[in-house]
Amino acid sequence: xxxxxxxxxxxxxxxxxxxxxxxxxxxxxxxxxxxxxxxxxxxxxxxxxxxxxxxxxxxxxxxxxxxxxxxxxxxxxxxxxxxxxxxxxxxxxxxxxxxxxxxxxxxxxxxxxxxxxxxxxxxxxxxxxxx
Amino acid sequence: xxxxxxxxxxxxxxxxxxxxxxxxxxxxxxxxxxxxxxxxxxxxxxxxxxxxxxxxxxxxxxxxxxxxxxxxxxxxxxxxxxxxxxxxxxxxxxxxxxxxxxxxxxxxxxxxxxxxxxxx
Numbered sequence: 001x002x003x004x005x006x007x008x009x010x011x012x013x014x015x016x017x018x019x020x021x022x023x024x025x026x027x028x029x030x031x032x033x034x035x036x037x038x039x040x041x042x043x044x045x046x047x048x049x050x051x052x053x054x055x056x057x058x059x060x061x062x063x064x065x066x067x068x069x070x071x072x073x074x075x076x077x078x079x080x081x082x083x084x085x086x087x088x089x090x091x092x093x094x095x096x097x098x099x100x101x102x103x104x105x106x107x108x109x110x111x112x113x114x115x116x117x118x119x120x121x122x123x124x125x126x127x128x129x130x131x
Numbered sequence: 132x133x134x135x136x137x138x139x140x141x142x143x144x145x146x147x148x149x150x151x152x153x154x155x156x157x158x159x160x161x162x163x164x165x166x167x168x169x170x171x172x173x174x175x176x177x178x179x180x181x182x183x184x185x186x187x188x189x190x191x192x193x194x195x196x197x198x199x200x201x202x203x204x205x206x207x208x209x210x211x212x213x214x215x216x217x218x219x220x221x222x223x224x225x226x227x228x229x230x231x232x233x234x235x236x237x238x239x240x241x242x243x244x245x246x247x248x249x250x251x
Contacts, residue, residue: 007142044185047184051143051213052142054213054235
């Protein structure tokens with residue numbers, strides 16, 4: 001694998017943009033029904049963020065974002081209606097990812113995201129939606 | 132040797148183009164499949180590096196179009212994928228991709244070997 005340290009600043013810049021876009025799209029989703037177009041854009045940002053984090057060697061960061069990406073991809077493929085409680089979970093995820101990115105910015109290391117935390121998120125997004 | 136990189140991700144666009152230029156290649160960038168198609172029609176490329184998940188025309192769609200286009204078929208395509216995309220890799224190969232690379236463990240030497248193999 002190539003030395004990725006030269007790409008740290010580029011990663012912070014592009015990752016911040018993906019996170020900001022995800023935040024904006026989630027605000028849209030809260031205001032109206034989550035359309036397929038918005039869902040598709042969210043999936044693209046989550047996919048890019050995951051790929052970049054993995055390429056930089058931030059495995060846990062990448063794994064956490066992967067859970068969100070997988071959920072968005074399945075919702076898109078299944079034409080699923082994303083409920084308000086799931087949108088709220090995704091909003092919390094984006095807030096957490098923003099904090100994780102700050103850790104990466106400050107320490108240039110993978111944020112302390114436990115496997116249990118990743119599994120819990122997968123479970124939350126997998127659970128039946130509240131009516 | 133002119134290589135066309137088709138990827139919507141600015142991070143990977145800059146990463147690949149830097150690495151490839153350092154290795155002596157000329158690089159052109161397209162931000163999605165639609166722009167990639169335009170560049171293929173107008174330009175002359177030895178190799179295409181193609182991302183799969185993109186807006187507008189994605190990598191799969193571009194591979195489908197390539198199947199019926201002699202000009203495009205003459206250019207080998209290496210598909211980029213990420214961890215956990217095994218199904219995508221298989222689908223891309225079935226659609227005629229010549230090879231694939233894991234974009235998250237990108238290694239310029241490994242890519243060079245593939246490029247030499249395809250163009251040599």
